[in-house]
Amino acid sequence: MKPLFMWAGGKNKMLKYYRPLMPTSITSYCEPFFGGGAMFIEVMTNYNPKTAFINDIETPVANIYREIRDNVKDFEAFVQEYENKYLPLSKEDRKKYYYDLRNTHAWDYESMTITQEAATLYFLMKTGFNGIYQINKNTNNRYGTPSGLLNQKSRVYDRDVVAWWHTNLQGVYISSDDWRTAVEMAPEDSFFFLDPPYRTSFADYNSAFNDQDLIDLISFADEHDNVMLSNRDDDGWFENNSLSLSKTHFPVTYTAGRRKKVDGGHEAKKAKEILLFKKKP
Numbered sequence: 001m002k003p004l005f006m007w008a009g010g011k012n013k014m015l016k017y018y019r020p021l022m023p024t025s026i027t028s029y030c031e032p033f034f035g036g037g038a039m040f041i042e043v044m045t046n047y048n049p050k051t052a053f054i055n056d057i058e059t060p061v062a063n064i065y066r067e068i069r070d071n072v073k074d075f076e077a078f079v080q081e082y083e084n085k086y087l088p089l090s091k092e093d094r095k096k097y098y099y100d101l102r103n104t105h106a107w108d109y110e111s112m113t114i115t116q117e118a119a120t121l122y123f124l125m126k127t128g129f130n131g132i133y134q135i136n137k138n139t140n141n142r143y144g145t146p147s148g149l150l151n152q153k154s155r156v157y158d159r160d161v162v163a164w165w166h167t168n169l170q171g172v173y174i175s176s177d178d179w180r181t182a183v184e185m186a187p188e189d190s191f192f193f194l195d196p197p198y199r200t201s202f203a204d205y206n207s208a209f210n211d212q213d214l215i216d217l218i219s220f221a222d223e224h225d226n227v228m229l230s231n232r233d234d235d236g237w238f239e240n241n242s243l244s245l246s247k248t249h250f251p252v253t254y255t256a257g258r259r260k261k262v263d264g265g266h267e268a269k270k271a272k273e274i275l276l277f278k279k280k281p
Contacts (some may be wrong), residue, residue: 001045001164004064004157006131009198012231014273015042021277023047023191025227030186031055031193032179034062036131039193044168051209051234053190055182056134060121060143062176067118068162069079069169083156086127091150098127098147099132106139126156144235183220194221194229199237200210215241218276226280233272245276 001009011018015038025049030042035057043049047201056062067075078257086097112120121143125133130147136144175182183192196217212229221227222243231238235247252273 001041002161003036003038003041003160004068004161004165005125006205008131008133009195010036010131011038011195012036013248014230014252015039017248018228018275020041021228021248021279022276023280026176026191026226027051028187029053029189029193030183030190030216031195032182033195033197034059034065035195039067039195040168043191043193049188049191051207052172053175053182053186054172057176057177057178059176062174063114063118064122064164065169065246066174067115069167069172069174070153071115072162074115075119075122076159078156079115082120082123084236085124086156087154093151094127095147098124098150102139102143104145106142109142123156127152131201145202157163180220188224189226192221192224192227194227196229196231198232211237218243220244221245221276221278225278227278229276231274233274234242238274238276242276245278247276251273 001180004011007203018039019042022042025266026043026049028051029040029043029049030053031037032053032055034040034054037054040052040054044052054065057063069267076089081099086094096119102124105117109117124143127148128143128151129148132145134145136140138144142166147258174184175185179196186192192232194217196214199211199214212220218229220239221229222245227245239247249272252271
């Protein structure tokens, strides 16, 4: 299974490195920086926890998951309507359709039901640029990511993926709070997967996450027995602030924020990620 949408910094490609460090069992799962939820798929598929708590501080993103959990038929009806209008269009007309819909989502969202608003954002994220969740002033401090390649052929979204998420979100607690509030909801013996915004992130989210926030998060991780904290390796900063947590590094290729080539086009950026972790004995 795969995430509902692309997400800059998503952990699909990192899971192969994480698996050997995962707990042997998980009865409760908590992820306070949810995004695309790649680790959620791993946990729900292989561990089947009794309880799960997911959180994304961006309320519109959290609402996508809530509406798929609670109102999937109405949600899909709206997405299907957008898809049916979009697919027959030329690329130029698709681009206009995208920006018109983004403008409606930015400025006229109060005329929508919560389900329609969530479905609209989902459609925009499926046709926007490269998994970037960007907030712009000219889009009313709401989703403002530019359009993507707009080259979909037969569909915009995968019905089977939505169906999997609808099934696996049943009984899952979904919140949209600060991470400190979110983790308080989960039992102390939960497996906590912490994937905060990267230091010096290229993604423009609605709220900052500074070094003091990261230090507070590392301290939280250090106080728990079953935890992973992932981020971009940043000149030894995490090593100097990792307390008693174990740490390891993995290679990664960033497709968002790619460098422009001298001869045209863009190239992916090679980098390293760090994982701070503590595995319950």
